[in-house]
Amino acid sequence: MARRSRALRRSPQTDTASLPSPYIQRELPFFDVLNEEQLQRMEAQVDWLLEDVGIAFRDDPAALEIWCAAGVAPTGEHGDLIKADAKWIRDLCAKAPGQFTQLARNPARNVTIGGENQVFAPIYGAPFVRDLAGGRRYGNMADFEKLVKLAYMHPNLHHTGLVITEPTDIPVSKRHLDMVFAHITLSDKPHLGAITEKSRAQDSVDMAEILFGRARMDAEAAQGNICIMGNVNTNSPLLVDKVASEAIQVYSARGQGMIVTPFILTGAMGPVSTAASVAQAVAEAMICCAFAQLVRPGAPFVMGNFLSSMSLKSGAPTFGMPEPVLSNYVIGQMARRVGLPLRCGGSLTASKIEDAQAAYESADSMHSTMLAGSNFTLHAAGWLEGGLATGFEKLIMDADRLGSYQKLGGLGLETDENAFARDAYGEVQPGGHFLGSGHTMRNYQTAFYEPKLSDSENVESWEEGGSKDMRQRAFERWNDMLNQYETPPIDIATKEELTAYVARRKEELPDAWY
Amino acid sequence: MARRSRALRRSPQTDTASLPSPYIQRELPFFDVLNEEQLQRMEAQVDWLLEDVGIAFRDDPAALEIWCAAGVAPTGEHGDLIKADAKWIRDLCAKAPGQFTQLARNPARNVTIGGENQVFAPIYGAPFVRDLAGGRRYGNMADFEKLVKLAYMHPNLHHTGLVITEPTDIPVSKRHLDMVFAHITLSDKPHLGAITEKSRAQDSVDMAEILFGRARMDAEAAQGNICIMGNVNTNSPLLVDKVASEAIQVYSARGQGMIVTPFILTGAMGPVSTAASVAQAVAEAMICCAFAQLVRPGAPFVMGNFLSSMSLKSGAPTFGMPEPVLSNYVIGQMARRVGLPLRCGGSLTASKIEDAQAAYESADSMHSTMLAGSNFTLHAAGWLEGGLATGFEKLIMDADRLGSYQKLGGLGLETDENAFARDAYGEVQPGGHFLGSGHTMRNYQTAFYEPKLSDSENVESWEEGGSKDMRQRAFERWNDMLNQYETPPIDIATKEELTAYVARRKEELPDAWY
Numbered sequence A, B: 001m002a003r004r005s006r007a008l009r010r011s012p013q014t015d016t017a018s019l020p021s022p023y024i025q026r027e028l029p030f031f032d033v034l035n036e037e038q039l040q041r042m043e044a045q046v047d048w049l050l051e052d053v054g055i056a057f058r059d060d061p062a063a064l065e066i067w068c069a070a071g072v073a074p075t076g077e078h079g080d081l082i083k084a085d086a087k088w089i090r091d092l093c094a095k096a097p098g099q100f101t102q103l104a105r106n107p108a109r110n111v112t113i114g115g116e117n118q119v120f121a122p123i124y125g126a127p128f129v130r131d132l133a134g135g136r137r138y139g140n141m142a143d144f145e146k147l148v149k150l151a152y153m154h155p156n157l158h159h160t161g162l163v164i165t166e167p168t169d170i171p172v173s174k175r176h177l178d179m180v181f182a183h184i185t186l187s188d189k190p191h192l193g194a195i196t197e198k199s200r201a202q203d204s205v206d207m208a209e210i211l212f213g214r215a216r217m218d219a220e221a222a223q224g225n226i227c228i229m230g231n232v233n234t235n236s237p238l239l240v241d242k243v244a245s246e247a248i249q250v251y252s253a254r255g256q257g258m259i260v261t262p263f264i265l266t267g268a269m270g271p272v273s274t275a276a277s278v279a280q281a282v283a284e285a286m287i288c289c290a291f292a293q294l295v296r297p298g299a300p301f302v303m304g305n306f307l308s309s310m311s312l313k314s315g316a317p318t319f320g321m322p323e324p325v326l327s328n329y330v331i332g333q334m335a336r337r338v339g340l341p342l343r344c345g346g347s348l349t350a351s352k353i354e355d356a357q358a359a360y361e362s363a364d365s366m367h368s369t370m371l372a373g374s375n376f377t378l379h380a381a382g383w384l385e386g387g388l389a390t391g392f393e394k395l396i397m398d399a400d401r402l403g404s405y406q407k408l409g410g411l412g413l414e415t416d417e418n419a420f421a422r423d424a425y426g427e428v429q430p431g432g433h434f435l436g437s438g439h440t441m442r443n444y445q446t447a448f449y450e451p452k453l454s455d456s457e458n459v460e461s462w463e464e465g466g467s468k469d470m471r472q473r474a475f476e477r478w479n480d481m482l483n484q485y486e487t488p489p490i491d492i493a494t495k496e497e498l499t500a501y502v503a504r505r506k507e508e509l510p511d512a513w514y
Helices: A002-010 A036-053 A061-069 A086-093 A141-153 A172-186 A198-212 A214-222 A242-253 A274-295 A322-338 A356-372 A392-411 A438-447 A459-464 A470-484 A492-508 B002-010 B036-053 B061-069 B086-093 B141-153 B172-186 B198-212 B214-222 B242-253 B274-295 B322-338 B356-372 B392-411 B438-447 B459-464 B470-484 B492-508
Strands: A055-057 A099-102 A111-114 A117-120 A128-131 A135-138 A229-233 A257-261 A263-265 A301-310 A342-344 A389-391 B055-057 B099-102 B111-114 B117-120 B128-131 B135-138 B229-233 B257-261 B263-265 B301-310 B342-344 B389-391
Touching: A036 A055, A036 A086, A036 A274, A036 A322, A055 A061, A055 A274, A061 A242, A061 A274, A086 A274, A111 A117, A117 A392, A128 A392, A141 A172, A141 A392, A141 A470, A172 A198, A172 A492, A198 A214, A198 A242, A198 A492, A229 A242, A229 A301, A242 A257, A242 A274, A257 A274, A263 A274, A274 A301, A274 A322, A301 A322, A322 A342, A322 A356, A322 B392, A342 A356, A356 A392, A356 B356, A356 B392, A356 B470, A389 A392, A392 A470, A392 B322, A392 B356, A470 B356, B036 B055, B036 B086, B036 B274, B036 B322, B055 B061, B055 B274, B061 B242, B061 B274, B086 B274, B111 B117, B117 B392, B128 B392, B141 B172, B141 B392, B141 B470, B172 B198, B172 B492, B198 B214, B198 B242, B198 B492, B229 B242, B229 B301, B242 B257, B242 B274, B257 B274, B263 B274, B274 B301, B274 B322, B301 B322, B322 B342, B322 B356, B342 B356, B356 B392, B389 B392, B392 B470
Parallel strands: A128 A389, A229 A257, A257 A301, A263 A301, A301 A342, B128 B389, B229 B257, B257 B301, B263 B301, B301 B342
Antiparallel strands: A099 A111, A128 A135, B099 B111, B128 B135
């Protein structure tokens, strides 16, 4: 019963943002697909990439200095190739914590990332939005704010991410300020900071410092807790560009979190093989984790993996296919072996709209993401069109399904005395029914996940209700949610300080659109 | 490479029914969710149900005589309650084979059921059909024949089942003859026989005997191979009605296959608990397996499980939810422990149409069905509306996704030398790409599952193509497939004998519509 009551506390079934839904504490076992021999072969490949092939840290002399100071001399054509002893890299990675807590400005929404904990965040980085009324269009700040509000309100999203759509009406040079400000003020859930340029990463950390206070931020960092985190891709294959290495230097130096995610379209940014591409992703993430530990030993770090397959007809990336599904299971096991928190998968699809294709692909992708034990899942809701568009309906539809994974993962199978219901068999005859049994009466209210968007009524009732498909129901739902939105309270002085910071930085920065 | 070539042979990506696609030989590990202590608690509950609660065999004196002859005296209010020593029941179940082969009339389509093999069959039992042109209507024989043709043609369906829709224009008393005849003549894949009444079961076995020959059928049965199989539900909770016990007597007596499937809407036909409902299903299936072994030791038997959850709003069954998903994982492990082949899950949904709800629910249901190791999966394609309707588009959409599970399960992760692609790293610079590498050239054609119905093109191409959703593409596809259908050849004398059998039996039987 202890497990049940905790899981229920973790899985509120209402919209109100006032209920706690911080994250999933997993009871379900992980799905391990590799045997010991396969694991060792994978690890031997990782070690070979680290030692014999090497990974370049490009256009960032400061990063190369850090490597040199640690005794690793860059080599290669550009003088930036890092080849390092694999055991030393593993030892460095072992300095990173297996799990850590990201503070939210509302402490009830703190999340723990790593171990048996799983955190869901929405889509990141789409330049377009799509909804049933407005169709497909470039995202703007108004869309951005609506989407942050929805992510804040939805009980099955534990974290609001950052670039829930690109606010393309704001200059690229300044939009990170508006995005971070919106996440802080429209939501009280944890969120990410910017990484696209070093000073933008610094602005994000500085705004977190205003929100939490410098002394507290540093004290929490000393305890291994973070106030902000950045998510950056490597430039696969085997290249860490300046964007990534500078972001690590900014976030890790302050003891804040870094997610480094090799994005590998198998056959393009990695060999046309799941095993080779996953091993490459692990090597790329590990070298970045080792680098972060050189910047600050113990810096919280998440091993990312984003692997997609390819259409043979066009070379376009495909999602929810067996190869990336398998890669989720494989990277889950590899990350646990290295001892690092994992980001992988999401509710991914190549479909342009919220049709059956979108749902089949998203479900297979997310089911494997969940079972694999992804500790921080970006793109858990809202992803359309290979990540080019954020779907308003998709966000709400995916998030509704996340509640199912939350229950599946959070509970596992209960096998206590109440779960076996022996008393009920004394009340029910062969061929009878359990509807009125005492056990049913005691347990039915918590027995089932109750989705908001699945229609399980008979066809007549559904037709009387207008024969609405899930997409139409999702459209109505997110509009209802926005109508009910209430801004979470924030300390006025803090908000003023943040407002002033954003204004000052916008003055200082030029308008740039790329 | 041996594994790859076998998997490719098993997973043809074309429509033509001439290619072999007999079944999946699994390389992926099973997903086990219970620890040893939980397994023992589950088994203790099963034993308690068998020994202390009992299961009734109702309205079938012949069944009770079989139990009496084995030394078990029925008890209870109706004198039909079987309580038996659990170890004895387990020993009887151990007489059933862990796997067996069902012969198809085309030997290239034989399937092996049990062990690491997985066989997919379409929806069973829906009175309605739905397609984009014709809408929702009662199924008839013309629909039935179209659906059998599609199941025959689709490379990802290994078995055509039986009641792919109810041909409601044929009297209930006679339709089993037309259905079995259609499966035999329009397809050369294996299929099921009827079970709704004893003589209909006997007609099914007799028609299989005509098709395969009496001597061969008996010789194969002596080897543990079957020519036909029946699928029947218990009347949960804890009741085996005459339909089930008579079907077992007909099929098992001839050494043919039986699937016995407790259908439990948790909270109604079982306690409102996944653990209790799964344990009950195991007990019900085991008592039926033991009964089949009393009828004929060694009779091939499949342990079935069909568990659904419930909407708290209406009491309607719900599908693809965390409780039935978890039940698939649990029953998979329980069945392997008992040593019996398993039927569970399918591509299940409560949605009325092929929208995102249908796909999300079907995918979560089928993903867990696959990972759990269901050896024979009925309802793997075509299920809509809680099983009330067969969707033509749904059949083709689900079957397209089955190819993904086929590759996932059939391959597992390859970790041989080719899979690690070390030679490719000599050709590619950091930040470069693998598109033209020798490894990619050698492997890309077999690297990815290529779905037929997923559109992965960019939004412009998709719009130029008419902005078709997956449902529209599926409609076009099944119509194209039917246009390409060719009847598989059949021996003329055999077909004449079957035709005469059906005609004679139709003369003998009255017209009955219920």
